[in-house]
Amino acid sequence: MYGTAQRVTARVSSVTVYQGKAMVTRRFEGELPEGIHTLVFGDLPEGIEPDSVQVRGTGAAAIGDCSFDVEYFADDVREAVRGLNADRLALQDRLDDLQAVVEAAGRELAFVESAAAFLTSDGCTDGQAAAQSRAIDMDPANWGRMSAFYREKVSALTAEKRGASRGLREMQAAMETIDARLSSLGRARRKSNTIRVELEMREKGKVSLDLGCMVNGPGWRPVYDIRVDSDRSMMAVEMRAFVRQSSGEDWSGIDLRLSTARVDVSGTVPELEALRLDLYRPRPSSANSYAGLEMKKEAMMSAPAPARSMADADMDEEVMEEQMSFESATVESGGASVLFSVAGGSGIGGDGKECRVTVMRREIPLALSYRTVPKLAEFAYLSGKARNETDYPFLPGRANVFLDGSFVSVSDLQLVMPGQDIEVSLGVDEGVKVEYRTLKRFMKNEGLLAKRKSEQFDYEIRITNNRKIAVSIAVEDQFPISQDQEITVRQLKPVIVAGKDGPSLDDESRIKWTARIEPGKRVELPVSWIVEYPRGGRLSGI
Incomplete structure (x- = not known):
């Protein structure tokens, strides 16, 4: 049995954001008398999953039934939209008043101008009657007073019209701003999700009630800033999250958590069914002529119904499944579920715009290495390798890479769990000069x-x-490989000695050195070979 319904105000206290969903918890705190109460939590966002509602609380009370309902209204239920609509109506009234002033001033100016034109006109189009009706005192004093009146009246009306027009433009700009804000809030919401909670107070006292429910729509994605200090051989990794939600609620000053759990994927392991194969037997095509149709009908009536082959049944089922099922695109992180707690609260608007929050920032040692392939590009490419010594996994996402304060590139970071190594490409280092002569x-x-x-x-x-x-650089070049028995390649330099330090050669005749170069020093690596082939022939591939 429900008590008297009491609509309560509950603020959003904590949110856990998943991919495409969020568990939103709002808190009610108040003092209630002894007895049974029905607390109504209204103005809840769209996309609520009714089956996910959870209620917890503290105080001398017992939580009873909990129900979900939808209320419909004539106006938008969102407080922000109602306020904007009220402001818009007030602006429209002021716009109408200013428009009336502009039109009245325009009409009065037109009247003054026409009166002045009439009095100063020399022509008379209606003979004697018009001349008698325009008997005007030509005394200079009267003309002076009339001229002064005309100037003052025109000046006043012009100033009034100009001021009203200026105000009209300002009001129109303010109206456009309100319309833009209303448009950003999306379509009108004239229904409100409500949750009713029955609470039995054993005695008068204070209670704290947390109402949690899953809301569809919100999500987040990781973005990284990787800053490398080459002189210190350190790498700072800053992980940020771009969070979005369009519920219309303002998530300000809340406890925000970001989860990597895949709540949209069933936790039940799928079961394989038997994979049965058969030959496909196409159905006979229908005849186009009337006689053909009649013959087919007679044959069907006289002959027993053929048994459906397994292939036909499988084909029918396959077509039906294609029409009724749709696959959703998913992104797999490849790691265990992790929950990030964002420190310092957050301020995420409900307009669907992405808001950036900082998840963590750590500095870890970095081993720098260089690699060059001078034959293809006369550059020294710098890369860094570090071990994830944090308690956080580095999730797949975009990474902005900086080297010594300068932006280098944008790369895609793959999943790196704690204890695993991360490799970062740092682009070309102009401080190491490479020449291929x-x-x-x-x-x-x-x-x-x-x-x-x-x-x-x-x-x-x-x-x-x-x-x-000092830098250590891996250098790569190659000897040619003969594709014809008439062509012989003799490798001269470098001299390759298997099993010893120095240059090495792989199965594709690629030469690899590792050279350590002190500051301000230079190394020179020779590459030389001889190709022998039949006289009169021409080499290709070089």
Whole structure:
């Protein structure tokens, strides 16, 4: 049995945001007399899942039944919209008044102008009668007074019209601002979700009631700022979250939590069904002629109904499933559920705009390394590798990368759990100069009667360290690979010795060095080979 309904005011106290949903908790605090009370929580946002409602509280009371209902109204139920509509009506009244002033001043000015034109006109179009009706005293004093009156009247009316027109423009600008704000709040809401909670007070006293429910729509996404200090070999990672919600409520001063839990995915493991195969047998096409239809009808009436093949049944079921089911796009984080608590509260409006909140900022050691492929690009590419030593996982998201205070690039960060390594591309470092020089390319002829000729290629890779610290750089080049038995490649420099420190060679004849260069120093790496092939032939691929 419900007591007397009492509409209460409850503020949003905490929100946990998921992907596409949010658990919104609002709190009512007050003093109630002994007895049974029905507390009505109204003006709740759209998208509430009634089955998700949870009620908890403290005080000398027992929580009874809880019900969900929808109330309908003639006007918008949102307080912000009601206030804007009231302001708009007041502005419209002022606009109408100013418009009336402008029109009245215009009419009076037109009358004064027409009177002045009539009095100063020399023409008479109606003979003697018009001349008698325009008997005017031509005394100069009268003309002076009339001229002064005309000037004063026109000046006053012009100023009045100008002021009213200026006010009219200001009111119209204010009206456009209100219309824009109303448009940003979305379509009108003339219904209100309400939740009624029965509360039995054992004695008079204070109570605190928390009403939580899942709301569809809100969401959040992570964005990172990665700032690398190359001189200190440190990397600062700042994780921010862009939170959005269009419930119309203002989430200000709340306890905000961000969760990676996939509440839109069923927790039940799906079961595989038997995968049965059969040959597809197309159904016979219907005849187009009348005779064909009659013959088909007779055949169907005389012959027993054919048994449906498994392939036909499967095809029907497959078509029906395609018409009735729709798949939703999902993004998998690949990690366990994590809950982030945002410190310092937040201020997230209900207009659907993304609001940025800081989740965490940590500084971790970074190992810098360089890599270059001078044959393709004469640049030293810098990258950093660090271990996630925080208690937070780095979730998939966009990362803005900065090197020594300068913006470098935007990259996509993959999932990095605590204890795992993260690699960041830091772009080109102009402090390390790379040159790829062609020393010589010449052909050797082994006499006029020789059936083969050889061609030698000599290159040099030159790397200069202009930074203040020593750098370690991985260098890559290559020897050519013969695709014809008539072509022979002799590798001259560098000399590759398997199992020893120095340059190495892989199965694709790619050469790899690792060079350590002190500040202000330079290294030179030679690359040389000879290609032999039949006389009269031409090489391709070089």
